[in-house]
Amino acid sequence: MKEILKEFKERIKEVNLYFDFLCNVLSTDIHLYSTRTGVGQPVDVEVQKILKANFFLILYNLTEAIIRKSIQEIYDSMERDGLSYKLTRPEIQKILISHRYKQLRDSSSTNFVQAIEELLADALNDAAVKLDPDSIPISGNLDAKKIRELARVYGFSEMTKKAKRGGADLLTVKNQRNLLAHGNSTFSECGRNYNINDLKRIKNEVILFLEDIIKNIKAYIDVKEYCIKIKK
Numbered sequence: 001m002k003e004i005l006k007e008f009k010e011r012i013k014e015v016n017l018y019f020d021f022l023c024n025v026l027s028t029d030i031h032l033y034s035t036r037t038g039v040g041q042p043v044d045v046e047v048q049k050i051l052k053a054n055f056f057l058i059l060y061n062l063t064e065a066i067i068r069k070s071i072q073e074i075y076d077s078m079e080r081d082g083l084s085y086k087l088t089r090p091e092i093q094k095i096l097i098s099h100r101y102k103q104l105r106d107s108s109s110t111n112f113v114q115a116i117e118e119l120l121a122d123a124l125n126d127a128a129v130k131l132d133p134d135s136i137p138i139s140g141n142l143d144a145k146k147i148r149e150l151a152r153v154y155g156f157s158e159m160t161k162k163a164k165r166g167g168a169d170l171l172t173v174k175n176q177r178n179l180l181a182h183g184n185s186t187f188s189e190c191g192r193n194y195n196i197n198d199l200k201r202i203k204n205e206v207i208l209f210l211e212d213i214i215k216n217i218k219a220y221i222d223v224k225e226y227c228i229k230i231k232k
Contacts (some may be wrong), residue, residue, distance in 0.1 A: 001218040004069050008214060012207055018058055021202055023049055026196055040102030053180060055199055056190065059206050060177035064142050065172065066210055067150070068133075070217045074154060075131045076220050082128040089228050092129075099135045125224040140181065142169070143174040147213055156220035166205040167209035169202040197218050 026048055030041035078088065085096055106127075137150070144167030151158035160167065179185035220226070 001070070001214070001221060004066065004073055005070070005214065005218075008210070010068050011065065015058055015207070016061055018055065019199065022199070023196060024054060025051055033041075035113060038071075046188055050187040052188040052191035052194055052196075053176070053189075056173055056176040057180065058144070058202060059173045063173065063206060063210065064138060065142075066214065067142060067147060068136055068138055068179060071136050071150065071154065074156075074221060074226060075133065076218065077117060077128055077224070078226050079128060081224065082225075083227065085129055086127060087228055089155055089226055091153060092226050095131065095135070095153065096129055099131060102135070106159075110140055136216050138176060141174065143170040144209060145171070151213075151216070154220075155225060158213075158218040159216065160209055167205065168212055170204040170209060172202060 031042055068100065078092070080225050085093060137153070138146075147170070148158040148169070176185070176190050180187065180190060
């Protein structure tokens with residue numbers, strides 16, 4: 001998780017750089033000056049709305065990238081440990097079964113028999129599990145509720161501090177991102193509904209919520225909670 005934590009910090013810097021820029025742009029004291037004419041003018045109000053709306057895309061990008069890569073780290077850790085199916089916890093076994101089912105379902109008729117043979121060989125030989133990153137169930141729909149669902153699917157803690165309000169503002173980020181991405185809202189329509197204090201609150205809550213979830217995933221990996229608990 002060391003590299004993911006490092007990337008998280010770098011992405012937070014990116015978010016804060018844009019937010020600081022946004023604060024300056026929205027300030028009544030800021031004008032854009034032409035180096036050729038020396039004439040200055042305030043940033044157009046519609047442009048300000050577009051820039052505010054773009055902040056939701058940046059926050060969603062942070063959220064999906066970090067959650068996806070953190071779960072990928074679970075996959076990588078299991079693979080490094082060389083765990084077979086029977087040594088993984090029930091939640092992981094369900095993911096493996098679902099993944100294998102999808103592979104069989106998507107196999108062509110000529111490859112179906114080969115896929116069955118590979119499945120049986122892996123089972124008989126206690127082959128190490130290997131999960132495809134594409135099997136991570138994330139597709140533009142990440143909010144706090146979905147992240148908690150992922151926690152239950154993989155078995156890591158979904159607990160966050162009360163001050164994070166359960167990541168409630170992640171729903172706003174997801175909804176605004178989807179409205180923009182699918183063309184159901186213009187950037188001006190989105191941006192006009194939020195002031196700089198709204199965006200600051202949303203930014204801080206998203207970052208703090210993600211910090212707790214990353215810590216939970218790190219703890220899960222550190223103690224290898226993806227392994228089945230063997231009774232002594």
